[in-house]
Amino acid sequence: MKITIVAGARPNFIKIAPIIKAIEKNQSEGKTISFRLVHTGQHYDKNLSDTFFEELNIPHPNSNLEVKSGTQAQQTAAIMIAFEQELLENPCDLVLVVGDVNSTMACAIVAKKLNIKVTHVEAGIRSGDMTMPEEINRIVTDSITDYFFTTSTSASENLLKLGFDGSKIHFVGNVMIDTLFQNLNRITAPIFWDEFGLETGNYIVLTLHRPSNVDEEKSLQELLEGIDKMVGDKKIIFPIHPRTKAILGETNLNLKNILFVEPQGYLNFMFLIKNSFAVITDSGGISEETTVLGIPCFTMRTTTERPETIEIGTNNLVGISIENLTLAFTTFLENGMSKRGIPELWDGKASERIIDALLKV
Numbered sequence: 001m002k003i004t005i006v007a008g009a010r011p012n013f014i015k016i017a018p019i020i021k022a023i024e025k026n027q028s029e030g031k032t033i034s035f036r037l038v039h040t041g042q043h044y045d046k047n048l049s050d051t052f053f054e055e056l057n058i059p060h061p062n063s064n065l066e067v068k069s070g071t072q073a074q075q076t077a078a079i080m081i082a083f084e085q086e087l088l089e090n091p092c093d094l095v096l097v098v099g100d101v102n103s104t105m106a107c108a109i110v111a112k113k114l115n116i117k118v119t120h121v122e123a124g125i126r127s128g129d130m131t132m133p134e135e136i137n138r139i140v141t142d143s144i145t146d147y148f149f150t151t152s153t154s155a156s157e158n159l160l161k162l163g164f165d166g167s168k169i170h171f172v173g174n175v176m177i178d179t180l181f182q183n184l185n186r187i188t189a190p191i192f193w194d195e196f197g198l199e200t201g202n203y204i205v206l207t208l209h210r211p212s213n214v215d216e217e218k219s220l221q222e223l224l225e226g227i228d229k230m231v232g233d234k235k236i237i238f239p240i241h242p243r244t245k246a247i248l249g250e251t252n253l254n255l256k257n258i259l260f261v262e263p264q265g266y267l268n269f270m271f272l273i274k275n276s277f278a279v280i281t282d283s284g285g286i287s288e289e290t291t292v293l294g295i296p297c298f299t300m301r302t303t304t305e306r307p308e309t310i311e312i313g314t315n316n317l318v319g320i321s322i323e324n325l326t327l328a329f330t331t332f333l334e335n336g337m338s339k340r341g342i343p344e345l346w347d348g349k350a351s352e353r354i355i356d357a358l359l360k361v
Contacts, residue, residue: 001358002092003035003119004111007061008042008079008103011176011285013052014266015098015121018178018351020058026355033359038086040079040103041066051265056179063090072102072133079106087114094119094358097141098175105137112144121175121354123148124155127305131212135305147361149354151288152308152343172353173345176285177292181348183267190268196235196259200275203235206258210282212320213300214244221251226322227280228255230329236280237272239264278332280325287315292346296337298328308343 003023007016016037023035039061052058065082067075079102087095087110095111097104098121108118120141127135142148148164150156151174159169192198206227214220227236236258240248245260264272273279273289278296281287284306290297291313298316309315314337318328345353 001033001094003033003358004087004090004092004095005035005037006040006083006095006097006103006107007037008040009099009101010052011099012101012103013056013058014179014285015175017056017058018175018182019096019098019121019354021182022351022355025352026359031359033355036062036090036092038062038083038107039064040083040107041068042075042079042101042103055266056183076102076106079103080110083107083110084114087111087116092116094147096121098122100125100134100137100141102133102137105140108141108144117146118144119147119149119358120145121149122151122155124150124157124159124169125152125305126155126158127303129303132210132303138305147358149350149357151346151350152306154307170353170357171345172357173347173350174288174343175350175354176288177346178348178351179266180270180289180292183270184274187267187271187274189271190261190264192259192261196237198235198237198275201277203237203276204231205272205276205279205281206236206238207241207279207281207283207286208238208300209241209244210301213282214241214247217247217249217251220244220247221253223322224258225254226326228257230322230326231257233257234277235259237261237276239269278329282320287313288346290314291340292342294340296332298325298332300325312341312343314340 005016007013023033026033041064063086067078094117096119097108111118123142129135148159148169149172156169156171208214238258238260240260274293276295279290280298282300287297287299287309291309296314298318300320302319304317316328318325
């Protein structure tokens with residue numbers, strides 16, 4: 001079986017690493033399976049791309065399509081044109097896509113039109129928010145997928161309700177958690193740890209990148225100043241995305257607690273998360289990692305495609321206003337965190353289940 005694995009953005013790299021390890025394990029056992037890794041170049045900043053390949057021991061891509069940035073349409077079109085040529089020159093039995101970025105959808109469409117089977121890892125998750133580009137990517141990708149691998153029973157149920165063949169839906173767990181477990185003994189403090197006087201539990205990690213939170217300079221400024229005031233004497237480490245940094249520009253911010261740092265590699269970032277007092281984010285993936293690590297998480301969104309992180313995990317969905325965030329954070333300070341657990345099959349073995357299932361079909 002020849003598999004082409006597609007990765008394009010930071011979350012993808014975290015998800016493909018354990019899948020590749022599982023393939024290599026099967027190869028060492030004499031199984032007839034091989035892979036070709038294609039990096040679309042959707043994320044091309046070294047801190048958002050190359051560092052993850054190095055730290056997670058992901059093999060150098062066989063091909064980098066180098067599409068870089070652009071509007072949604074421009075980027076998707078560029079990926080499709082380049083990936084079509086890639087598949088024509090390097091035929092395969094199966095294209096494996098992960099997550100919900102533009103690369104996921106674009107490459108799935110190209111593969112399907114070339115009559116190549118499509119596997120979607122992290123299939124079936126839904127936020128119900130059609131203003132999110134990721135939601136459209138999920139819906140389109142799933143609509144043409146042949147083999148679905150889900151992170152939760154609710155994701156599997158979403159697919160069943162849409163009429164997909166249950167025999168093609170495999171509940172395997174969460175590959176992001178595979179990567180977390182495989183690297184927990186390798187995480188390391190970032191270079192600014194001592195400089196900022198950081199200690200376990202004396203700081204909060206902040207990440208923001210969604211348009212609803214960062215696209216308007218004045219509202220972003222007000223949000224940051226509100227968070228800065230809300231946390232009392234806790235430091236806030238904010239690895240700021242290049243796009244968010246550009247929006248802020250030379251804005252004069254009145255901040256005493258927020259410390260801006262460059263985007264972090266996986267090992268440094270997971271160290272920050274694991275040792276934090278709490279996390280404030282608008283990322284879905286981070287809420288999965290905080291759930292497993294038992295770190296309180298406050299997600300600044302009105303919807304989530306990962307309901308299990310709220311029902312079972314440590315995630316709190318607080319909307320996008322500083323007032324709602326402050327209320328939720330204050331309640332947490334007063335009452336603490338209720339006892340939470342880890343979702344079913346988030347045990348570090350999802351990638352093994354995926355490859356076992358693919359070898360059978």
